[in-house]
Amino acid sequence: MxxxxxxxxxxxxxxxxxxxxxxxxxxxxxxxxxxxxxxxxxxxxxxxxxxxxxxxxxxxxxxxxxxxxxxxxxxxxxxxxxxxxxxxxxxxxxxxxxxxxxxxxxxxxxxxxxxxxxxxxxxxxxxxxxxxxxxxxxxxxxxxxxxxxxxxxxxxxxQGEANPIEIGESEHSVDKPHTNLDRLLVKKLGKEFIIQIHDVEWLEGSGNYVNLHIKERIYPLRATLTSLSAQLSTQGFCRIHRSHAVRLDMVESITPLASGDSEVKLRNNKTLMLSRRYKDGFKQMFER
Incomplete structure (x- = not known):
């Protein structure tokens, strides 16, 4: 690191x-x-x-x-x-x-x-x-x-700031409905490079931004976690807490807690909380 x-x-x-x-x-x-x-x-x-x-x-x-x-x-x-x-x-x-x-x-x-x-x-x-x-x-x-x-x-x-790119189109707002969001343009220290959505491991809400976690790096994207996680649900992302969402194929194990919540361990050894509010939706997407 x-x-x-x-x-x-x-x-x-x-x-x-x-x-x-x-x-x-x-x-x-x-x-x-x-x-x-x-x-x-x-x-x-x-x-x-x-x-x-x-x-x-x-x-x-x-x-x-x-x-x-x-x-x-x-x-x-x-x-x-x-x-x-x-x-x-x-x-x-x-x-x-x-x-x-x-x-x-x-x-x-x-x-x-x-x-x-x-x-x-x-x-x-x-x-x-x-x-x-x-x-x-x-x-x-x-x-x-x-x-x-x-x-x-x-x-x-x-750290650079990410902006969504739609195939064949220029940059657009992440809140634009019915958008095929699969790539992000990152501007960092005067340089630009593209990252793929399927490389994102988990999402973290931070005010008006969502932090994209990719292999120990964090890229902020101007959006709300609610809108972004809903938009990326078709690409295997699921909201598990008011503050974060995960890519389902990154999940390694789930440990129930006495409180009714659960701990979700990712393949990168990161542990996140699965709250009771999002447990049913998480199970449905995970089984699907």
Whole structure:
């Protein structure tokens, strides 16, 4: 397994680790900077040395909790330059919601921690502090949007994006009905190559994309798992879970579980869950 395949397999885990490391390293640096600045200006600190860490870590935790909402916003309402006024309105409103959510979570965490320290937390003048925090949160919101879009662009360039091809025709939408989908055109790092549908081992739903798993490689295809699995049912693919579908001739064994679900082991040693909701349809297609 090469580095890209390894990253694709554990992509979510790496993203979580990097996210936590960034926020908490940044919070630690900011907290220690406050202590160093205070000690440089006077020989005795005028506040509890724990306070800067409470301030910065509460902000970091709040940002982490809100970060998935920014990802969701970019997925559901991507910024459109051709409709820039509406996009600015949506993202401007989202920045206000982000700031209010950040302040609310942050103050709530501080209130609890200060209570445990037998102290009282004073947020200050509400109007002034909200404006002060929004000034910082707006820049953080813009920074997060740029980082997320840049990261998605790099990942897409590295792993390539698949587009359906119909025999004798140009590229088309995978949601187009009655389409004989048997090949995919993959664009990767400025190159194009074709993969066959019968090489796909299993499908994984990921928001507006379906990840096609082919021999330890993953190619995203812009589609829904519902539409794609239905379209490929005539080619031996079957939906077995709300998040994935499999090519039936890849199935090696099925192990029933006490919960009523089952584990499906593929010939590539990948194990997927067969939920009770899709069990009857799976059995019918498998027996057929």
């Amino acid at each position: 090469n580095y890209l395949s390894h990253f694709q397999r554990y992509k979510f885990n790496y993203e979580i680790i990097v996210l936590f490391c960034y926020f908490f390293i940044n919070a630690t640096v900011l907290a220690t900077s406050v202590l160093m600045e205070e000690s440089r200006e006077s020989s005795s600190l005028v506040f509890d040395t724990r306070e800067p860490f409470v301030w910065e870590y509460s902000s970091a935790v709040s940002s982490i909790l809100l970060f998935p909402l920014i990802v969701y916003l970019l997925r559901k309402h991507p910024f459109q330059w051709q409709n820039i006024k509406q996009s600015f309105a949506v993202y401007g409103f989202a920045s206000v919601v982000f700031s209010l959510g950040h302040v609310g979570l942050m103050v709530g965490i501080r209130e609890v921690v200060y209570l445990l320290m037998d102290r009282r937390y004073d947020f200050g003048n509400l109007g002034f502090e909200l404006l002060y925090e929004y000034r910082k949160d707006l820049w953080s919101f813009i920074f997060f949007v740029i980082v997320i879009k840049g990261y998605q662009f790099i990942i897409m360039r590295l």
